[in-house]
Amino acid sequence: MLKGSTQLVAIVGTPIAQVKSPENFNAWFEREQQDLAMIAMDVRAPDLGHCIALMRGWNNLRGCVVTVPYKQAFAAQIDGLSARSAALRAVNVVRREPDGRLVGDMVDGFGFLNAARQHRFRAAGRQALVVGAGGVGGAIAHALCEAGIARLALMDTDAARQDSLAALLAQAFPAVELLRGCASLADFDLVVNATPVGMGGTGELPLPRELLDSLRSDALAADVVTSPPVTPFLELARARGCRIQTGAEMARAQLEFLGGFIGVMPPVDPAAVLAAELPAG
């Protein structure tokens, strides 16, 4: 039960009704008997600047999770960024310091890696395709590179966005072989949909059907879309015999990184996630 003394964490985006983070966070706060609550804030784009400015002066706000379409706008306006969120020019989590400064990080990629490890996928030495070079696609691609992927293909209908992410990753990770687009999925151990395609029961696929016919049955197929829980892409992959990873799994797996960064859950070190990915010794 929310009280006058309750400290708040927000999740900010538009639309917002579909997000699952409030249920995940609030179940955790309740279980731990913390006087904390996550609220969902649906903010109109023209007023986002007021929202960010207010957060500096909102004394009982501990921080926020940032979702579509504001990951880039928050990164451009807050007061401090982690190295990876500065490189990606996007944040998905913001902590309010006691003096009101807002600092951000991008942990979508760590949630993704932790969820994928549950499906026996480890990045080191493998080959992957990430479809969608926006905020979450960039974060997943960046984390795969940090975790030692050997070869990474990027694909986005916005060519400029695809090329800009590829250039950024090429500079930061010279050891990774980067491809722009692909003609077949036959080489990939992992194929990720990081676009909104398939959301809301449209039945759409994020890749052409003929390309999907080359998806290997021993690959992991992953989606960031949370509704429906199993997207048309994941249904097709499952029918081919692939392991599948849902958007909800990724959302749950990054809970500890979001809460740890904001300071409302025990601290976690993203570097430990990467260490778990790499071969021992």
Place this chain on the structure above:
Amino acid sequence: MLKGSTQLVAIVGTPIAQVKSPENFNAWFEREQQDLAMIAMDVRAPDLGHCIALMRGWNNLRGCVVTVPYKQAFAAQIDGLSARSAALRAVNVVRREPDGRLVGDMVDGFGFLNAARQHRFRAAGRQALVVGAGGVGGAIAHALCEAGIARLALMDTDAARQDSLAALLAQAFPAVELLRGCASLADFDLVVNATPVGMGGTGELPLPRELLDSLRSDALAADVVTSPPVTPFLELARARGCRIQTGAEMARAQLEFLGGFIGVMPPVDPAAVLAAELPAG
């Protein structure tokens, strides 16, 4: 449990941890199985303008309750005011219209009257003293005048504030005999503390002890302070045999006016409260 789809009502002030409205509202929402929640927002004064601007663009915010020290600042910045809140230059409740416009009202006085009626106090023809001419004191004084009080004394350590409220009421209610200050409590059927004095267990009294010695044992003594539940002023009045009315009683009694105005509870007509105060026929 808060979800992504939950519609929000805020209570805005600083400090905020002591307010009881979130518990009152949230218990009601839970009982009625509404996907609604009240959150408390502790906002720093320099950022209040951002808060108000954000509220216009906060799609899942239904409105807010306004508490100390922002009742006047909200009234000066929102987009529409009821006649009484325009006269008092203060609001304690704001509704967000579907187009984002913010409109306000001041219902502290109706909560007060409804609570006082539970203690067999009716304003018509009686004599009252209101100590404190700020937002809540002004609202209580205004409502007492609307309900037909015969004689009303105002008292505030800030003489300008006391005189300005007296002038405003004199113009709006020429039939009420208005006094500035008083030398004895012997005439008063009702004495209200509408200052923060006594809050937080300081043990302080809102009036000099020698004046309180003239409090009649058949008077109603009321306080707006909610913590401690029974203030030193109310303890003293109780010891003299007076009926007492706590700040929590007033807060509970105005719940329906706040929720009705915002549109998250059944609508109520403040005029009906006044009608109940006046003698029949």
